[in-house]
Every structure is written in C-alpha cells, then in structure tokens.
Amino acid sequence: ETGVTQTPRHLVMGMTNKKSLKCEQHLGHNAMYWYKQSAKKPLELMFVYNFKEQTENNSVPSRFSPECPNSSHLFLHLHTLQPEDSALYLCASSQAESWGRETQYFGPGTRLLVL
Amino acid sequence: GQNIDQPTEMTATEGAIVQINCTYQTSGFNGLFWYQQHAGEAPTFLSYNVLDGLEEKGRFSSFLSRSKGYSYLLLKELQMKDSASYLCAVLDSNYQLIWGAGTKLIIKP
Numbered sequence A: 001e002t003g004v005t006q007t008p009r010h011l012v013m014g015m016t017n018k019k020s021l022k023c024e025q026h027l028g029h030n031a032m033y034w035y036k037q038s039a040k041k042p043l044e045l046m047f048v049y050n051f052k053e054q055t056e057n058n059s060v061p062s063r064f065s066p067e068c069p070n071s072s073h074l075f076l077h078l079h080t081l082q083p084e085d086s087a088l089y090l091c092a093s094s095q096a097e098s099w100g101r102e103t104q105y106f107g108p109g110t111r112l113l114v115l
Numbered sequence B: 001g002q003n004i005d006q007p008t009e010m011t012a013t014e015g016a017i018v019q020i021n022c023t024y025q026t027s028g029f030n031g032l033f034w035y036q037q038h039a040g041e042a043p044t045f046l047s048y049n050v051l052d053g054l055e056e057k058g059r060f061s062s063f064l065s066r067s068k069g070y071s072y073l074l075l076k077e078l079q080m081k082d083s084a085s086y087l088c089a090v091l092d093s094n095y096q097l098i099w100g101a102g103t104k105l106i107i108k109p
Helices: none
Strands: A004-007 A010-013 A018-025 A029-036 A044-050 A052-057 A064-070 A073-079 A087-094 A110-114 B003-005 B007-012 B017-026 B032-037 B044-049 B053-057 B058-064 B072-074 B085-093 B097-099 B104-109
Touching: A004 A087, A010 A018, A018 A029, A018 B017, A029 A064, A029 A073, A044 A064, A044 A073, A087 B058, B003 B085, B007 B017, B017 B032, B017 B085, B017 B104, B032 B058, B032 B072, B044 B053, B044 B072, B072 B085
Parallel strands: A010 A110, B007 B104
Antiparallel strands: A004 A018, A018 A073, A029 A044, A029 A087, A044 A052, A064 A073, A087 A110, B003 B017, B017 B072, B032 B044, B032 B085, B053 B058, B058 B072, B085 B097, B085 B104
C-alpha cells in the first residue's frame, strides 16, 4: 500500500449505530487530519494531530471522536449521528515543518450516509 | 471573516485552454495551493505559489498576485481526463488552510 488509505470506502449507518472510520498513511508523515466534504461546500477541517497529539478541534460535535494511536494511523469514531452528517470524510497527512508550509496528501475518503 | 471565492462550474472544449480564478480574503498569507479532485477520489496536489508570478508545470500553470488577493490555474491542451473539481486553498497567518468550495470543470469533446 502506498500513500494514504481509508476504510471503509462507503458506509451506511442508522442514527443509533456506532461505527469507526480508519485512515493509514504510508508516507512517514507526522501530522494527520480529518476533513468533512459536503457537496458544493469548502472542505471543513475537523481534527488535526501533530506527533500524535491533537492540536485542532474545530468545534466538532462530540458524536465525532478521533483517535490517533500512532503517527501512521487515525480513527474517527462515530455514534448517534444525524442525517446532516452524511458527507465524504477525508483523511490527510503531511510532514509538519517549522515554517508551516506543508503539502497535505489525501486519502480517497469514506462516503457516509446516515439514515 | 476569511473567504475564498472560485466559480462553481466551468465548461471547456477538449484541446482548448481554460483559466480557473480564485480570489481570497484571509488573515495573513503564507501561500496558495491548487488541488485536483476527480469524482469519488482523493484531492491531489497540483501547485503551490507563495511569490507573485507564474509557475508552470507541463500543461498546468498557476499564477499569483498577492496585492490583488488573486490566483488562477491555467490548463492548456485540455484532455477529457481533466474533467474534475479544482480546489483553491490559502495558508493563513496561523498556517491554517482555508479552502474554497471548488470549481467543477466539465470538458466536452
């Protein structure tokens, strides 16, 4: 496997279900991100991890819970979601540099549908 | 507030040239990125501009004017595989990426 991988690619869940999204990066990067992408809207940054420490949490509802056990893996745990949470969830990674300019590399995303 | 504007959708003909514009108003500026995203796939990095001027990479070029808060992505010799969404993103003073909503480019034969 190369680059950034995400599983599952598609997920349908009810509002009472609990599920987890998984992301793995094979690039040796030290920063990982979760984004939400809805149709015709800008990418919304949800969470950022630098060196496994969460550094950003952009007012995301508590029904989304991230976990970063090591610098290569990132999870997004989902519970009691709402239909408006249906979207494409993208994971990205980058090599955080001291000067801040870093290119983010994205996984293919998980298409989530909440019924 | 911070804002990135780009057209929602554009149509062009195979073999032609198309220019996708992006204007931005952000708190500070540390560079501008262009990404390409095919339907159902990951966004992929195309270019990064931090200084004024034109950067050329094969059929794709990206231009930046910091004084005007303006960038464009120029695609030459369009091919059907260039049909995709093109995302503009600006790195602000806090090194946060601010994203535009993307421009869907449709290429017709």
